[in-house]
Amino acid sequence: MMAPALVAELRAIVGADGVVDRPEALLVYECDGYTLERAVPEVVVLPREPGEVAAVLRLLAAEGVAFVPRGAGTGLSGGTLPVAAPVMVCTSRLKRIEQIDVANRRVVAQAGVVNQWVTNAVRAHRLVYAPDPSSQPACTIGGNIAENSGGPHTLKYGVTTNHVLGVELALPSGELVLLGGAVEDRPGYDLVGVAVGAEGTFGIVTRAILRLVRSPEAYRTLLAVFESVDAASEAVSGVIAAGIVPAALEMMDALIIQAVEAAYGVGLPTDAGAVLLVELDGPAAGLERQVERVKAVCARAGSREVRSARDDAERAALWKCRKRAFGAVGRLAPNYCTQDGVVPRTKVPDIVRRIAAAGARHRLRIANVFHAGDGNIHPILLFDERDRDEVARVLEAGREILEACVELGGSITGEHGIGVEKMGQMPLLFTPDDLRAMIRLRAVFDPEGRSNPHKIFPDAKVCVETRSPRRQAAM
Amino acid sequence: VSGWADIVGAEGAGRGGPEDAVDGVVPAWVVRPRSVAEVQACVALAARERVALVASGLGAHLDVGGAPSRVDVLLRLDRLARVLDHQAGDMTVTVEAGCPLPSLAAVLAEAGQWLPLDPPRPETTTVGGVLAADLSGPLRGSQGRARDLLIGIRIVDASGALVAGGGRVVKNVAGYDLPKLHVGALGTLGVIVEATFKVRPRPEREEAVVIAAPAARAAADAARAVLDSDLEPLWLEVAGAGGIADGPGDGAAVAVGLGGIDEEITDARARVLELAAASGLGAVTVADGGGLRARLGGFATEPAAAVLRVSVLPTDVGDVLEAANGPGVRCLAHAANGVVRVAVADPTAVAPLVQDLRRRAARRGGLVVVERARPEVKVAVDVWGDVGEGLGLMRRLKAAFDPGAVMAPGRFVGGL
Numbered sequence: 067m068m069a070p071a072l073v074a075e076l077r078a079i080v081g082a083d084g085v086v087d088r089p090e091a092l093l094v095y096e097c098d099g100y101t102l103e104r105a106v107p108e109v110v111v112l113p114r115e116p117g118e119v120a121a122v123l124r125l126l127a128a129e130g131v132a133f134v135p136r137g138a139g140t141g142l143s144g145g146t147l148p149v150a151a152p153v154m155v156c157t158s159r160l161k162r163i164e165q166i167d168v169a170n171r172r173v174v175a176q177a178g179v180v181n182q183w184v185t186n187a188v189r190a191h192r193l194v195y196a197p198d199p200s201s202q203p204a205c206t207i208g209g210n211i212a213e214n215s216g217g218p219h220t221l222k223y224g225v226t227t228n229h230v231l232g233v234e235l236a237l238p239s240g241e242l243v244l245l246g247g248a249v250e251d252r253p254g255y256d257l258v259g260v261a262v263g264a265e266g267t268f269g270i271v272t273r274a275i276l277r278l279v280r281s282p283e284a285y286r287t288l289l290a291v292f293e294s295v296d297a298a299s300e301a302v303s304g305v306i307a308a309g310i311v312p313a314a315l316e317m318m319d320a321l322i323i324q325a326v327e328a329a330y331g332v333g334l335p336t337d338a339g340a341v342l343l344v345e346l347d348g349p350a351a352g353l354e355r356q357v358e359r360v361k362a363v364c365a366r367a368g369s370r371e372v373r374s375a376r377d378d379a380e381r382a383a384l385w386k387c388r389k390r391a392f393g394a395v396g397r398l399a400p401n402y403c404t405q406d407g408v409v410p411r412t413k414v415p416d417i418v419r420r421i422a423a424a425g426a427r428h429r430l431r432i433a434n435v436f437h438a439g440d441g442n443i444h445p446i447l448l449f450d451e452r453d454r455d456e457v458a459r460v461l462e463a464g465r466e467i468l469e470a471c472v473e474l475g476g477s478i479t480g481e482h483g484i485g486v487e488k489m490g491q492m493p494l495l496f497t498p499d500d501l502r503a504m505i506r507l508r509a510v511f512d513p514e515g516r517s518n519p520h521k522i523f524p525d526a527k528v529c530v531e532t533r534s535p536r537r538q539a540a541m
Numbered sequence: 542v543s544g545w546a547d548i549v550g551a552e553g554a555g556r557g558g559p560e561d562a563v564d565g566v567v568p569a570w571v572v573r574p575r576s577v578a579e580v581q582a583c584v585a586l587a588a589r590e591r592v593a594l595v596a597s598g599l600g601a602h603l604d605v606g607g608a609p610s611r612v613d614v615l616l617r618l619d620r621l622a623r624v625l626d627h628q629a630g631d632m633t634v635t636v637e638a639g640c641p642l643p644s645l646a647a648v649l650a651e652a653g654q655w656l657p658l659d660p661p662r663p664e665t666t667t668v669g670g671v672l673a674a675d676l677s678g679p680l681r682g683s684q685g686r687a688r689d690l691l692i693g694i695r696i697v698d699a700s701g702a703l704v705a706g707g708g709r710v711v712k713n714v715a716g717y718d719l720p721k722l723h724v725g726a727l728g729t730l731g732v733i734v735e736a737t738f739k740v741r742p743r744p745e746r747e748e749a750v751v752i753a754a755p756a757a758r759a760a761a762d763a764a765r766a767v768l769d770s771d772l773e774p775l776w777l778e779v780a781g782a783g784g785i786a787d788g789p790g791d792g793a794a795v796a797v798g799l800g801g802i803d804e805e806i807t808d809a810r811a812r813v814l815e816l817a818a819a820s821g822l823g824a825v826t827v828a829d830g831g832g833l834r835a836r837l838g839g840f841a842t843e844p845a846a847a848v849l850r851v852s853v854l855p856t857d858v859g860d861v862l863e864a865a866n867g868p869g870v871r872c873l874a875h876a877a878n879g880v881v882r883v884a885v886a887d888p889t890a891v892a893p894l895v896q897d898l899r900r901r902a903a904r905r906g907g908l909v910v911v912e913r914a915r916p917e918v919k920v921a922v923d924v925w926g927d928v929g930e931g932l933g934l935m936r937r938l939k940a941a942f943d944p945g946a947v948m949a950p951g952r953f954v955g956g957l
Binding site: 169170213220225244283408440480484499500522 | 628629630631632633653654675685688689698702703704705706708709710711712713714715716717718719721722724725726730741742743765769771772773801802803804805807808809850852853854855856878879880906907908910925926928929930931932933934935937938941942953954
């Protein structure tokens with residue numbers, strides 16, 4: 067149990083309304099978007115300013131208490147699950163966009179600023195913050211940085227790490243440090259580069275300097291309809307092979323098409339095997355020729371038709387289908403688990419077949435909606451959590467799918483992170499020496515391992531094992 | 542120390558001479574491993590014997606960074622030069638660190654692809670060199686830097702262990718982004734032996750428009766007009782007086798690189814010419830855009846006592862071009878990135894100019910690094926300048942990854 071004196075001191079820092087410790091109120095924080103494991107924190111602290119985050123961490127450092135950072139709780143790998151960490155530090159009240167520099171296309175945003183707010187704030191200047199995870203109306207910049215979030219348009223524009231110039235980090239010691247900054251080519255190690263994607267294990271991101279991009283002069287958004295996922299996958303490979311880099315290249319299979327159409331009714335072909343959502347953007351000149359090339363590739367792969375959004379409203383409707391696809395899945399089953407894996411792009415047809423086989427073997431329905439252009443798959447495994455046998459089969463099938471990704475030369479996560487969900491599978495990708503290097507890096511920022519413990523790395527046993535024998539021998 | 546020849550063969554180990562010097566420090570040995578295993582054995586031996594080593598490719602960029610405090614062994618990776626795996630359909634390539642850029646480019650070109658990194662001296666630049674020194678050129682304006690294209694790395698750490706980070710897929714968040722640690726680290730955290738990049742389709746054509754300006758300020762304004770338009774130039778360089786010597790005016794000019802298919806280039810060319818005309822500036826079209834880009838990219842290694850790299854916000858580029866002005870001083874900037882290179886001919890002018898530019902830049906959140914300089918110039922200046930709040934973490938990082946301080950000691954920030 068948390069010492070009452072500590073809770074009182076936390077209140078003194080963040081105000082009475084910034085500490086949650088009533089059991090019924092704490093239930094909200096028992097999980098994030100990954101719902102298969104749950105744990106309730108003892109106390110949740112909601113600082114109002116970066117300085118308060120640092121003050122909270124100084125207090126916890128003095129007491130040797132571990133903590134879990136959390137933004138909006140939309141993560142999908144259990145990265146905010148409080149395991150052996152009694153205090154949760156929630157950045158949702160750090161919600162100011164502090165500075166907008168239109169001419170230099172930079173924004174300074176506090177960690178709790180919602181991704182979508184950034185683009186909303188600069189849209190009038192024809193600027194956008196490019197990383198666009200599906201959860202962008204809710205997820206925060208701090209969480210995006212922790213997970214190195216992606217999104218459909220990262221195919222052309224890059225993921226979070228390509229758009230973060232600087233990060234202010236509250237270290238577990240309670241020290242606030244600014245890493246990187248507004249200008250490029252800073253001397254020193256790329257600490258911003260490793261802080262992005264550290265899943266909250268280096269401390270808590272309090273604010274960030276983000277790079278904006280100018281919205282392109284023109285868009286063409288296409289919906290290509292196929293009889294099968296195989297045919298659509300072939301078109302994906304064909305587009306890439308033709309040297310075309312679309313802004314986005316997304317696939318939805320039949321199950322998703324039906325669910326989305328039932329939910330939003332935008333006229334998707336419910337009898338299709340798969341659809342591809344292809345967006346091309348850039349200067350208007352030359353865009354038409356690219357559209358024609360994409361259409362030709364789709365036709366060669368056997369597309370039934372290729373529709374083109376006629377205006378912004380149609381484009382918005384198509385994107386709404388894609389980004390809210392997960393919401394529509396609720397119509398298919400009481401529960402679902404979204405997997406996140408990556409394969410080399412030419413292996414998309416292979417992995418889709420492997421997913422179908424895993425579904426058949428484990429008697430599960432699996433829907434697919436994913437970033438086909440960069441080989442980042444998102445099979446959605448449907449289940450009913452009251453059926454314990456089915457839950458076990460979901461976990462087993464998920465594991466098999468990830469193993470298949472690794473076999474095909476890919477990775478176990480493209481944008482959701484390792485969290486608690488995939489700790490056990492890290493050794494599929496990394497040798498003990500690789501993991502040792504990562505653990506060594508973590509200790510640079512968090513020598514006591516108090517920031518988001520029991521995440522990313524297989525388990526405590528590994529930490530013990532990895533006390534470098536080589537280094538001891540050298541001493 | 543003996544035993545190098547036992548590892549790499551007699552022909553691969555020799556005494557260092559003046560031509561192998563790193564910023565004036567002559568290594569006792571030059572060792573050229575033939576495999577990753579030999580690199581591991583060399584580093585392990587160095588660790589045991591506590592000798593300092595500097596990794597090198599073809600030696601074209603060893604003048605980047607601080608002078609090493611000592612160099613016992615120059616580890617040349619030029620015999621690790623294979624393109625290991627180009628997957629054209631996946632648009633990825635895995636390559637050994639000692640591979641020269643032209644060899645890699647030739648393989649990629651067969652599939653109409655490129656790795657859009659264009660450092661100076663490309664013929665003698667290796668993949669490992671691009672990464673370790675974080676080299677870039679005009680293309681970074683639209684294509685990003687090495688950190689944006691690198692997706693996987695293998696390094697030999699200070700104990701001799703082979704450590705991998707990242708992978709071979711274009712999107713991957715499994716574990717920490719270790720590859721980024723080694724970009725620009727000058728080999729102070731380990732020896733890069735292999736890298737995997739995402740590659741891109743190479744534009745069908747590349748040409749350029751050069752806009753002559755009467756002075757640096759006008760050139761910077763013209764570059765801003767391009768940046769604020771709907772044009773998406775492949776690259777955009779802006780020069781102060783004397784910057785583009787073979788350009789249409791006195792050297793103050795903007796060079797706009799255009800890439801893509803015919804329709805795109807034709808349209809963009811017309812728009813650039815229109816922008817120039819609207820400002821009353823003359824402009825010429827350069828058919829060989831790639832050739833001009835290579836010449837401009839070479840600015841950083843043209844003969845000079847020192848080349849400074851000034852980082853500012855893109856809107857402050859004009860101020861830097863105006864401030865860094867005078868006899869024997871030439872400037873060329875990556876306009877979209879706010880990175881200005883200042884070449885200084887007179888060795889005695891370097892230190893005062895660095896001081897002046899640092900003072901000006903600091904007022905606007907900018908900074909100045911002495912990117913390259915002759916050894917005798919380097920000793921008189923602080924090469925790196927203010928590193929910022931992260932220096933403490935950087936020291937801990939170095940201590941964690943190279944506890945014996947044998948990896949290129951002294952070359953990096955804070956004397957690391």
